[in-house]
Amino acid sequence: MKVDKFLDYKSRESSAMLITKKNQYALRAIFELAKHNGKGPRKISEIAKAQAIPAKFLEVILNQLKGSGMVNSKRGFYGGYYLIQPPEKITVGHIMRFLERDVDQTDCAALVPETQCPFKGQCTFFPMWNKVKAAIFNIYDETTIKDLIDNEKANVNCK
Amino acid sequence: MKVDKFLDYKSRESSAMLITKKNQYALRAIFELAKHNGKGPRKISEIAKAQAIPAKFLEVILNQLKGSGMVNSKRGFYGGYYLIQPPEKITVGHIMRFLERDVDQTDCAALVPETQCPFKGQCTFFPMWNKVKAAIFNIYDETTIKDLIDNEKANVNCK
DNA sequence: ACTTTCTTGACTATGAAAGTCGACAAACTT
DNA sequence: AAGTTTGTCGACTTTCATAGTCAAGAAAGT
Incomplete structure (x- = not known):
C-alpha cells in the first residue's frame, strides 16, 4: 500500500x-x-x-x-x-454562513437553542456572546478567497 | 418526583x-x-x-x-x-484560558494541533484563524464578572 | 456520634461530527 | 454502442470529546 x-x-x-x-x-x-x-x-x-x-x-x-x-x-x-x-466575490463568511444555515437564527450567540435556554429572554451573557459572534463574522466577512490566495503568494503564513 | x-x-x-x-x-x-x-x-x-x-x-x-x-x-x-x-479583577478571559490551559499552545488558532496539521508551517489560513482567536479573546479579556453583574442590574439582556 | 458538605477517581452515556459504501447517472472516448 | 471516467445520492458505520454520574471518603461544624 x-x-x-x-x-x-x-x-x-x-x-x-x-x-x-x-x-x-x-x-x-x-x-x-x-x-x-x-x-x-x-x-x-x-x-x-x-x-x-x-x-x-x-x-x-x-x-x-x-x-x-x-x-x-x-x-x-x-x-x-x-x-x-x-474569488474576490466569495468571502469566508459566505462559506461559514452557508454551512451553518440550518442553525436556528433565534439561537443565542453561544449557539444554545433558545428553546433549551434555561434563562429564556433573561440571559446575562447574551450581549457578550453576541459581541463575540459579531467579531468573528466581521473577520470572516472581510476575508475573500482572493485575499487568501494573495496572502499565500506573499508567504504570509504559519511561523 | x-x-x-x-x-x-x-x-x-x-x-x-x-x-x-x-x-x-x-x-x-x-x-x-x-x-x-x-x-x-x-x-x-x-x-x-x-x-x-x-x-x-x-x-x-x-x-x-x-x-x-x-x-x-x-x-x-x-x-x-x-x-x-x-469580581472586578476576574475576566471571562481568565476563566476561558484556565479551562483551556491543557490545549497545546503551538496549536493553530483553528485549534488543530500542529502535529496533526497537514500544512505544517505553511497554512494559508493561519493568519485568519489567529485574527479570529485574538478578536474573541479581546472581548473575553475586557469583560469582568463585575461588568456582567452590572449589565444584569441594568437589564441589558436577551430581547 | 452525627450530619452536612466538599473531594476524588473512576465510570458510563450520548450524539454530532467524521468518514465510508455502493449502486447509479451523466459525460466523454473510441 | 460499449466502455471508461467522474460526479450523485442516500444510507450506513465509526469515533470520541463532551457531558454527566456514582460511590466511598475526608473535613468541618453541632
Whole structure:
C-alpha cells in the first residue's frame, strides 16, 4: 500500500475546535478551486489530494456546496468542480454562513437553542456572546478567497 | 418526583456550540459566586439550582476551578465555594484560558494541533484563524464578572 | 456520634461530527 | 454502442470529546 503524503489526516483533533473539520475542508476546497479558476473543472480526487481531505467526505461537502451558488460541477472524463463566482466575490463568511444555515437564527450567540435556554429572554451573557459572534463574522466577512490566495503568494503564513 | 424549574437542561444542543457547556457552566458558577460575594461560602447545590447546572457535573467543574486561584472552598455544614478575587479583577478571559490551559499552545488558532496539521508551517489560513482567536479573546479579556453583574442590574439582556 | 458538605477517581452515556459504501447517472472516448 | 471516467445520492458505520454520574471518603461544624 502506498504511503500517503499526509499520514495523519484521519486522526481526530484532541481538543475543542473553533472551526469544524467540515468547515475547514469546505474552505480549503473552495480555496483550491479558486487557485485553479479559469482552467476548467477540478476533479474531487485532485482537490482531495492537494488539500489533504478524505475524498469520500469531500464528495459530500462539495455536493452540499452546490446549493450555495458558489460552485458547480460537471460529470464525465473532463468533469469536476469549478467556481461560478470570482474569488474576490466569495468571502469566508459566505462559506461559514452557508454551512451553518440550518442553525436556528433565534439561537443565542453561544449557539444554545433558545428553546433549551434555561434563562429564556433573561440571559446575562447574551450581549457578550453576541459581541463575540459579531467579531468573528466581521473577520470572516472581510476575508475573500482572493485575499487568501494573495496572502499565500506573499508567504504570509504559519511561523 | 418534584418537577424541576428547568426541565430541559439535560438535553444536548442541536448544533456546534461556540462555547462548550462546561465553559458556560464555569462562567455561570463564578458569576453566581460573585453575586454572593462577601456573604460567605455558597453551596454547590445552591449554585446548581440558581444557574441550572447539573449538580454532580458542577462538582467536577468547581473542583477544577480551584486550581485557577479564583475560587476556594470550605467543607462542612457552612461549607461551599467562594471567590478569592474581587469580581472586578476576574475576566471571562481568565476563566476561558484556565479551562483551556491543557490545549497545546503551538496549536493553530483553528485549534488543530500542529502535529496533526497537514500544512505544517505553511497554512494559508493561519493568519485568519489567529485574527479570529485574538478578536474573541479581546472581548473575553475586557469583560469582568463585575461588568456582567452590572449589565444584569441594568437589564441589558436577551430581547 | 452525627450530619452536612466538599473531594476524588473512576465510570458510563450520548450524539454530532467524521468518514465510508455502493449502486447509479451523466459525460466523454473510441 | 460499449466502455471508461467522474460526479450523485442516500444510507450506513465509526469515533470520541463532551457531558454527566456514582460511590466511598475526608473535613468541618453541632
